[in-house]
Amino acid sequence: MSNQNWPLFEVFIRSKNGLSHKHVGSLHAADAPMAIENARDVYCRRNEGVSIWVVPSTQIVASDPEDAEALYEPAKDKIYRHPTFYTVPDEVGHM
Amino acid sequence: METTTLEHRFNQKIEREEKIEPKDWMPDDYRKNNIRQISQHAHSEIVGMLPEANWITRAPSLRRKVALLAKVQDEAGHGLYLYSAAETLGAGRDEMIDDLHSGKAKYSSIFNYPTTTWADIGAIGWLVDGAAITNQVALCRTSYGPYARAMVKICKEESFHQRQGYEIMCAMAFGTPEQKAMAQDALNRWWWPSLMMFGPTDSDSVHSQKSMDWKIKRYSNDELRQEFVDKTVAQAEYLGLTIPDPDLKYNEETGHYTFGEIDWKEFYQVISGNGPCNKERIEARRKAHEDGAWVREAANAFAQKRANQQVA
Numbered sequence: 001m002s003n004q005n006w007p008l009f010e011v012f013i014r015s016k017n018g019l020s021h022k023h024v025g026s027l028h029a030a031d032a033p034m035a036i037e038n039a040r041d042v043y044c045r046r047n048e049g050v051s052i053w054v055v056p057s058t059q060i061v062a063s064d065p066e067d068a069e070a071l072y073e074p075a076k077d078k079i080y081r082h083p084t085f086y087t088v089p090d091e092v093g094h095m
Numbered sequence: 096m097e098t099t100t101l102e103h104r105f106n107q108k109i110e111r112e113e114k115i116e117p118k119d120w121m122p123d124d125y126r127k128n129n130i131r132q133i134s135q136h137a138h139s140e141i142v143g144m145l146p147e148a149n150w151i152t153r154a155p156s157l158r159r160k161v162a163l164l165a166k167v168q169d170e171a172g173h174g175l176y177l178y179s180a181a182e183t184l185g186a187g188r189d190e191m192i193d194d195l196h197s198g199k200a201k202y203s204s205i206f207n208y209p210t211t212t213w214a215d216i217g218a219i220g221w222l223v224d225g226a227a228i229t230n231q232v233a234l235c236r237t238s239y240g241p242y243a244r245a246m247v248k249i250c251k252e253e254s255f256h257q258r259q260g261y262e263i264m265c266a267m268a269f270g271t272p273e274q275k276a277m278a279q280d281a282l283n284r285w286w287w288p289s290l291m292m293f294g295p296t297d298s299d300s301v302h303s304q305k306s307m308d309w310k311i312k313r314y315s316n317d318e319l320r321q322e323f324v325d326k327t328v329a330q331a332e333y334l335g336l337t338i339p340d341p342d343l344k345y346n347e348e349t350g351h352y353t354f355g356e357i358d359w360k361e362f363y364q365v366i367s368g369n370g371p372c373n374k375e376r377i378e379a380r381r382k383a384h385e386d387g388a389w390v391r392e393a394a395n396a397f398a399q400k401r402a403n404q405q406v407a
């Protein structure tokens with residue numbers, strides 16, 4: 001099998017305990033354990049991380065950019081979800 | 096690796112203020128303690144929707160109605176973040192929900208009090224969310240990573256909850272004499288239960304010492320309660336309302352307010368199921384879950400249909 005057919009994996013790195021894993025890129029590998037090894041070699045060469053997640057790219061379900069308006073517009077005019085919408089006098093301290 | 100070595104490493108991490116993450120080795124009791132605390136916290140967010148939902152359809156203006164709706168929606172989200180954090184420790188979502196519905200699991204005693212007037216919605220945002228924020232800001236530094244991250248997200252959202260509550264209190268306290276009387280009445284009823292939200296006094300707190308050693312809790316119940324009292328007194332004074340505690344006074348030496356004895360008998364009665372609304376709350380949760388069964392079934396059927404279409 002040529003590496004042309006190796007599946008693509010998305011790579012997520014946790015830079016230190018306490019922080020979430022963050023997407024850093026992707027790579028091809030024959031299987032998941034190899035994807036972790038390769039991610040270590042490619043993405044963690046300068047102490048970038050303490051934990052790696054790899055996910056087969058085909059397993060990522062992404063929203064359609066075409067749907068952006070329907071998905072995100074409705075939140076725009078709901079300013080009452082933000083603290084600044086409410087008036088609180090300075091005298092009573094931070095809230 | 097031997098358990099003693101693992102435990103030693105774990106303790107060193109805690110010592111160094113390093114967070115514990117789901118795949119890290121942890122003592123069984125650390126896991127259990129976190130599951131108990133996080134799931135109780137999740138249940139509180141969920142049950143906490145009920146007393147306020149009671150007023151959504153009767154909010155006095157559209158402004159108040161959208162605010163209350165948005166707040167109650169947030170609380171549902173907070174429940175979700177927390178259940179998910181508990182699941183990273185191996186707790187099952189269905190089991191947690193079952194434990195809430197069977198009465199096995201606990202949730203914050205505060206939500207077992209009734210909301211009898213609109214002023215209660217102001218008092219809840221101001222005092223109940225205020226107390227929750229005091230507790231939750233401290234928990235942003237808890238030692239279990241997923242719990243700490245959930246707390247950071249929740250705290251960002253909570254600020255508006257307290258502000259909308261205080262805005263209601265201002266409107267009423269500076270309104271007609273009748274409105275002011277309603278605001279005072281709400282403060283009278285919610286003050287002491289809000290202080291009880293921080294849990295038993297330190298000397299009687301069963302889970303506290305271990306939780307403090309493991310840095311699950313960063314401050315004791317009494318420390319957090321004191322912090323809440325200290326910042327809330329001036330807010331009541333601004334409103335021209337009286338906190339229902341004749342023993343409340345400022346101590347020049349310590350820089351803190353001293354306050355009267357909490358009625359712990361009441362606290363333990365409410366916690367053990369005998370508060371004014373315990374039965375009603377659990378029944379409402381159960382009913383919502385049962386009434387929602389057809390929605391879950393329909394969602395499954397629809398997912399199945401979509402899967403079949405993709406195969407075809």
Ligand SMILES: [Fe+2]
Binds near residue numbers: 169253
């Ligand atoms: Fe909340």
Ligand SMILES: [Fe+2]
Binds near residue numbers: 140173227231
């Ligand atoms: Fe909360």
Ligand SMILES: [Fe+2]
Binds near residue numbers: 253256
């Ligand atoms: Fe809240």
